[in-house]
Amino acid sequence: MESFALLFDGFSLATQPANLVYAAIGVIIGTAVGVLPGIGPALTVALLLPVTFKLDPGGSIIMFAGIYYGGMYGGSTTAILLNTPGESASVVTALEGNRMARSGRGGPALATAAIGSFVAALIATIALAFLAPLLVKIAVKFAPWDYFGLMLIAFVTVSATFGSSPLRGLTSLAFGLWLGLMGIDQLTGQARLTFGVPELLDGIEVTTLAVGLFAIGEALVVASRHLYKPEKPIPIKGSIWMSMEDWARSWKPWLRGTAIGFPIGALPAGGAEIPTFLSYNIERKLSRKSEEFGSGAIEGVAGPEAANNASAAGTLVPLLTLGLPTSATAAVMLAGFQQYNIQPGPLLFAQHADLVWGLVASLFIANVMLLVLNLPLIGLWVRLLAIPLPWLYAGILVFASMGTIAANPSVVELLLLTGFGVVGFLMRRYDYPIAPAVVGLILGPLADNALRRSLQMSLGDPMVFLQHPSSAIMTGIASIALVAPFIFKGLSRFQQDED
Amino acid sequence: MRNFFRHGLMAAIIGSSLAAGAISVSAQGLELTITAPAGAGGGWDAASRSLQEVMMATGAAKSVQVVNVPGAGGTVGLAQFVGSAKSSPDQLLVAGITLVGASISNKSPVDLTQVTPLARLTGDPLVIVVPKDSPIQTIDELLKTIKSDVAKAIWVGGSAGGADHILAALVTQAAGEDPSKINYVAYSGGGEALAAMLGGQATAGISGYGEWQGQIESGDLRALAISYPEPIEGIEAKPLKAQGLDIELVNWRGVFAGPGVEGADLEALKASIEKTVTSDRWKELLKARGWTDYYAPSDEFKTFVASETDRVQGILKSIGLAD
Incomplete structure (x- = not known):
């Protein structure tokens, strides 16, 4: 009950007119910048840090919260409409969202993303307020072997789910894993597969690969087809709002996405990518219309978007309770706290309770503002797709290149982007799924580190993965998920024989 | 604005x-x-x-x-x-x-x-810590633990080859062991390494003092020593030099x-x-x-x-x- 009283105090801080203005500015800047592919929320918050020097700590942290949530939402808009995910967490949203947009259902896709994000962030913020101290105790118990178990689950489900055949999925995944090995190995500090190019020492940027494969590859495919059959601009079919069926198909994925996103986001090395992939796979398995996946299923937008936003709230758990930033934006927010000589950590809730609860309350408010700001904009956004295709794709090429250069101004980066564009074109041409390559790049290094850290701590004993109950369970789930499809296939063949 | x-x-x-x-x-x-x-x-x-x-x-x-x-x-x-x-x-x-x-x-x-x-x-000073439930109370006891089996003494800290890793090597050397045998588990920074410390998976950890200050003050981590040559106001842990080890970093x-x-x-x-x-x-x-x-x-x-x-x-x- 004490939490309620404190939260009430928080609301009275966050609803002060000045703080409402800061939240509104944060949300608007965050959305505006998030829409540009390549410029993520972290860069925005970093640029704004000196600006907020004159604000009181409460005001500046509240503004950051608005930027954080706004940036997350803006990222999904470009992912859906232009197939250019601005950050790794919205890669999955682009999968189904862009298919929906291209079949004229961009409005419902944006709406389910907006409302799903709202629902997820609302629930996750409540969870943050009440569960944070408890959750963090569990999260720090998550050891390298547990992370490796989680990665195994992600790998197995992803490579089995995408593509027309498991072999094509695995080939694409292997490509991503190979890219993921490039750069300085975190555990030994040695360079791997960098071919003497210093720009490769930090590895391949996920957004460069995603934008190259998705957006540039797509533009090349459209251009190659254009010679034979000129395509017309995409007409908007039906209402730009969600129909009853859309609602019926969306609300469960929202809740499931939240349930997956928040706890994984709260893990010290969880991040937003794994929950979005897991959510996508679960929705695909559970959907009554799973055949629509790959051609624009609304569940495939609703679930991952909810998971994405819930995990954003989740990352605040380790930030506020441990002082542990698990995303680039959180790292900048940490710097923001330190600027006022406030050290996030176990004592933050005790020493600066007013600030913490003010932040939680302003997250609620930022959320409501986002919804109010974005729903009316949907009608405007979808008009983007009415632009003639050559113009639209020329624009996509320009924005994709500009975003990449803005994030990392180097020639090598631009060459990589172009190279990945060509690879994306070839993968589409020969029917290889693209998503597993991106998954491989994101999860490969994480799995590599988790595996080797586990073995380092167990002095080389591989039994470490089965000795701890939590990792044993996850390894078990992964093996079942790997074997089960083959058994089911065998069973159904068996049944067919009987007929 | x-x-x-x-x-x-x-x-x-x-x-x-x-x-x-x-x-x-x-x-x-x-x-x-x-x-x-x-x-x-x-x-x-x-x-x-x-x-x-x-x-x-x-x-x-x-x-x-x-x-x-x-x-x-x-x-x-x-x-x-x-x-x-x-x-x-x-x-x-x-x-x-x-x-x-x-x-x-x-x-x-x-x-x-x-x-x-x-x-x-x-x-900034680096700090050497152990989890609060660790039997190790002093830097001398940590040295003894390293000496008994250098591979089983699991260090966690920031990236490989960084200041944290270097300090771990210096301490291992001071214990009379070969620093090439050190079992140092590198994380991207003190933050990520913190989770491994709090989860009790490591013997000892090294990070910038500021990064772990909160956990040290709340008692979740026990600071054994700092790497700064002189005592620092507001930091309880004593320098390694004051505890008989000729190490400063x-x-x-x-x-x-x-x-x-x-x-x-x-x-x-x-x-x-x-x-x-x-x-x-x-x-x-x-x-x-x-x-x-x-x-x-x-x-x-x-x-x-x-x-x-x-x-x-x-x-x-x-x-x-x-x-």
């Missing part, structure tokens, strides 16, 4: 009024660009932006821009800086001990001895100019930095950020960088990270 304009306007007014008032003092007309060889949010970025703020507020420079060039522990930024700054009088670089280690272990063609040291700015950061800067240009930059770091504003900022003042002027810093480079090279060789 009002504050933004007010802030910007104030800086502009201060800058222009000083420029107008100064006739012969060239330092006050400086228009500088600081390269932070790291992404936004890290220590070098924070140090660069702090310098920017204080230099402009005190009038040590007319305008200051910060450019982030992240990559490979700072070696990408350093290589770019060496290539572009040359003898340019308006280019600065902020870097520290991590870059010394990174240039060696990445076999970078450039290192910090090639640029011109202007001043050492801050030096400071996570220092400093500011550098291009490789070919000399003569009047160099003097102007030195004067500008000196004006900045002796201001009250800088002292307040250090306090607010929790940074320890470790100022050394240009000449002293130059000798220091050379000796640190030799020392780090030697240690990395003993761990097996450098040839």
Whole structure:
């Protein structure tokens, strides 16, 4: 009950007119910048840090919260409409969202993303307020072997789910894993597969690969087809709002996405990518219309978007309770706290309770503002797709290149982007799924580190993965998920024989 | 946005009024660009932006821009800086001990001895901790544990070859064991390593004191020693030197100019930095950020960088990270 009283105090801080203005500015800047592919929320918050020097700590942290949530939402808009995910967490949203947009259902896709994000962030913020101290105790118990178990689950489900055949999925995944090995190995500090190019020492940027494969590859495919059959601009079919069926198909994925996103986001090395992939796979398995996946299923937008936003709230758990930033934006927010000589950590809730609860309350408010700001904009956004295709794709090429250069101004980066564009074109041409390559790049290094850290701590004993109950369970789930499809296939063949 | 304009306007007014008032003092007309060889949010970025703020507020420079060039522990930024700054009088670089280690272990063609040291700015102590449930109570007991089985003593800390790793190697050496046998589990930084400490998966951990201050004060971690040569006010843990180990290691950061800067240009930059770091504003900022003042002027810093480079090279060789 004490939490309620404190939260009430928080609301009275966050609803002060000045703080409402800061939240509104944060949300608007965050959305505006998030829409540009390549410029993520972290860069925005970093640029704004000196600006907020004159604000009181409460005001500046509240503004950051608005930027954080706004940036997350803006990222999904470009992912859906232009197939250019601005950050790794919205890669999955682009999968189904862009298919929906291209079949004229961009409005419902944006709406389910907006409302799903709202629902997820609302629930996750409540969870943050009440569960944070408890959750963090569990999260720090998550050891390298547990992370490796989680990665195994992600790998197995992803490579089995995408593509027309498991072999094509695995080939694409292997490509991503190979890219993921490039750069300085975190555990030994040695360079791997960098071919003497210093720009490769930090590895391949996920957004460069995603934008190259998705957006540039797509533009090349459209251009190659254009010679034979000129395509017309995409007409908007039906209402730009969600129909009853859309609602019926969306609300469960929202809740499931939240349930997956928040706890994984709260893990010290969880991040937003794994929950979005897991959510996508679960929705695909559970959907009554799973055949629509790959051609624009609304569940495939609703679930991952909810998971994405819930995990954003989740990352605040380790930030506020441990002082542990698990995303680039959180790292900048940490710097923001330190600027006022406030050290996030176990004592933050005790020493600066007013600030913490003010932040939680302003997250609620930022959320409501986002919804109010974005729903009316949907009608405007979808008009983007009415632009003639050559113009639209020329624009996509320009924005994709500009975003990449803005994030990392180097020639090598631009060459990589172009190279990945060509690879994306070839993968589409020969029917290889693209998503597993991106998954491989994101999860490969994480799995590599988790595996080797586990073995380092167990002095080389591989039994470490089965000795701890939590990792044993996850390894078990992964093996079942790997074997089960083959058994089911065998069973159904068996049944067919009987007929 | 009002504050933004007010802030910007104030800086502009201060800058222009000083420029107008100064006739012969060239330092006050400086228009500088600081390269932070790291992404936004890290220590070098924070140090660069702090310098920017204080230099402009005190009038040590007319305008200051910060450019982030992240990559490979700072070696990408350093290589770019060496290539572009040359003898340019308006280019600065902020870097520290991590870059010394990174240039060696990445076999970078450039290192910090090639640029011109202007001043050492801050030096943060590293701290050696154990989990609160650990039976280890003192640094001597930790040394005994290492001696009993060096491979079973699991260290966690920041990236491989960084200051944390180097300190772990020095302590292992002090215990009389071969540092190449050290079992050091590298994380991307003190934050991620913290989870491994709190989860009880490690024997001991090393990080910047500030990063783990909260957990040390709340009692979740037990600090055995700090690596700073002298005791620090407000930090209970004693220096390694005071506990009978001849080890000191400071996570220092400093500011550098291009490789070919000399003569009047160099003097102007030195004067500008000196004006900045002796201001009250800088002292307040250090306090607010929790940074320890470790100022050394240009000449002293130059000798220091050379000796640190030799020392780090030697240690990395003993761990097996450098040839």
